[in-house]
Amino acid sequence: MPLSPGPFTGRTITSLAQDLREGRTTAVELVEQALAAIAERDPALGAFVTVDADGALAAARRADAELGTGTYRGPLHGVPVGVKDLFMVAGLPATMGSRHFAGYVADTDAESVTRLRRAGAVVVGKTTTHEFAYGPTGDRSANGASRNPWDPERMSGGSSGGSAAAVAAGLVPLALGTDTGGSVRIPAALCGIAGFKPGYGAISAEGVFPLARSFDHVGVLAGDEQDCLLAYRCLASAQLREDAGPARVAWLDPSELFDGDPRVVDAVRAVAESRLARSGLEEVRLRAGLGEEFRETYTVIQSCEAAAVHVARMAQAPELFDPELLERLRTAAEIPGWRYVAAVAARSRLVEAAATLFERHDVLALPTVPITAPLLQQRETQVDGRTVAVRPALLSMTSLWNVLGLPALTVPAGTVDGLPVGLQLVCRPGRELRLFEAAGMA
Amino acid sequence: MPLSPGPFTGRTITSLAQDLREGRTTAVELVEQALAAIAERDPALGAFVTVDADGALAAARRADAELGTGTYRGPLHGVPVGVKDLFMVAGLPATMGSRHFAGYVADTDAESVTRLRRAGAVVVGKTTTHEFAYGPTGDRSANGASRNPWDPERMSGGSSGGSAAAVAAGLVPLALGTDTGGSVRIPAALCGIAGFKPGYGAISAEGVFPLARSFDHVGVLAGDEQDCLLAYRCLASAQLREDAGPARVAWLDPSELFDGDPRVVDAVRAVAESRLARSGLEEVRLRAGLGEEFRETYTVIQSCEAAAVHVARMAQAPELFDPELLERLRTAAEIPGWRYVAAVAARSRLVEAAATLFERHDVLALPTVPITAPLLQQRETQVDGRTVAVRPALLSMTSLWNVLGLPALTVPAGTVDGLPVGLQLVCRPGRELRLFEAAGMA
Structure with missing residues (x-):
């Protein structure tokens, strides 16, 4: 478990929204709780790089005033959110985790931030990003590493490490992240929360500093998948499609992708079996060699675009x-x-090859990350008696969905050695509701 | 002038079609004329790498039989054509001008060859391409250089050098070529004929060996622009759009692109003035630096794709x-x-910048090549007292239209030092008829 609960631990956005509408709390009260928790706990976590107390309180007062006059913007109205420091937020520093942007202050809001504000959300601050979002460990940033609330000596994962740590510690109920190879899902899984990146382009990346444009996705991190869905509905450019009939889910054997920790893989599979299938999960496999093709394709495109x-x-x-x-x-x-x-x-060939995976299923299930959170700055780790490079391990089961541009969700799937592991669910673009439906099966 | 006229010199496809329909000649007779001329003249020109006498005569007999029974496929029915040795033609060798493909025989027709045959055209053989189409000089090919009919010691230009030499020498009235940076237009201009590359993708490149996929275009070479248009109508995937009102033509000052031979530029401009405008041509300019941006963009994309x-x-x-x-x-x-x-x-930025060039004009006119044909294997030449690299000079006014994917036509514009020069006309995609209309002004 995280070292100690924060003000938003265990409170869903839906319940916060009800409390706000029914007068049991106010937006100002929620912001004050967030600010107090950040002041108390963030020095040990490094989740935030910038806290905008004045701006947040002013926005909360406006939200309360609107609620008082009957203007209701929806379930995010009055809800505090964290925004990864890779998004432009007007009037706030945007460092991208880099000394190159020390002192830089954005003058406009990113499109996704505009949408959050329009939905009534209150931006409390900017969260730590791995420098320029170029790393899944979350422990290299000009403002220091973000740390895992379950064990601050361990990495949060990255690059949206601050967003994951802030939500996992209960400092805010929702945060924005970006995901180029797993940067929303990896820290969400390592910190024991939910994280969602939709299909490529489904949330505008306008006003977000690029890592590798072909793979950059904007995503959300929250306590559970329903809060991710709720935020996604506010951020998405297109209507979500409702499908009839139950989601057909298969387990994607991850062994072609990475030889991970068998205890993590088994734990995630057990959760998948118990949550997703009453009578056993069907299994699908990647053909031999496809894992390497995905890695090469991801690495080359991501590297060249980042270098540019x-x-x-x-x-x-x-x-x-x-x-x-x-x-x-x-x-x-x-x-x-x-x-x-x-x-x-x-x-293009991989997109065609992957289409066959969905011929008989709507949703694929696999681990999000096949290891638990390594120690900060650790670049090699022991897995099942073997020495494994940390960065490839972290990215091994997420980056292929960026290559394909497919929607992918991670939800908590228990712990191994007292550290969280995540179950990842993947679907075709436009079928995102299938993911959330599958995640909610019980 | 070409050393001596061939059987198709000065005969338009329209006149050949009339002669065929009205019984003044037959497809077999035309093929026999082509074969005889090739046998006699091609040893000095190197325009053809493969001649398919049997196949051509059989196709011509079928064309005659159809004409005899009243089946008329259109203006190409019974007309002999040459096909660049980069296109697949079923049953014929396809060498791409390279020893790597010595002995390789294609088993299917390229889509454009299928369309030519469906229109009744008779393929007489494959024409010399610069090795793998990777060069505008036309003088490096496993089967030897193609030579300029105006002076066989000079280059035809390339890479569709064989197609240009074959048409210019009157061996065939029409030939297929490809154009990645000017490979249809450059040899057409240096050999004193017409050459047309349409907008990107307007003629299918299926079954054509790639040079650089982002810039590869299929095009046609013929004696004049009307024959190019006629062939294009048979090859294009989409209907051509008719525009109302006269085409608005501007002269594009070429000095930002290359410091060429002023006698060539002046000669082309004089022809443009006299053909295209009764009261002076308006002039447009590229902003300073744009020429270098086009060169860098072209070179980098073409080089990386060719290397791949x-x-x-x-x-x-x-x-x-x-x-x-x-x-x-x-x-x-x-x-x-x-x-x-x-x-x-x-x-993408260049596409936007170039759009402004067409805000007030339908067609831009400029030289096709700012020098006359250099000697074979010559890589530096004297222009106006300066030493100039041949390859950049040849490509300097054509490759930018491949970067933009715009339709571009070259038509003969007289001679300088007894060697042909070409006038290039460029328009927006879908407005190809404007080009042909402008070229036909008098």
């Missing part, structure tokens, strides 16, 4: 990068263009 | 490449992926 974003900064002020990040970017900048061209072609 | 096509062959059998080509491919294979990503982004 940063190459001018690498030339002009390399010393402002974290050394690990700079080394990774330099390696990325050396990948030849023909490999990028080949990867883009491979991606 | 050939990288396996470069590793397995480098000795089968022409040495110049191998060196160019090796340089191309070293371009980093981030530059490709940046070039793809730059291309």
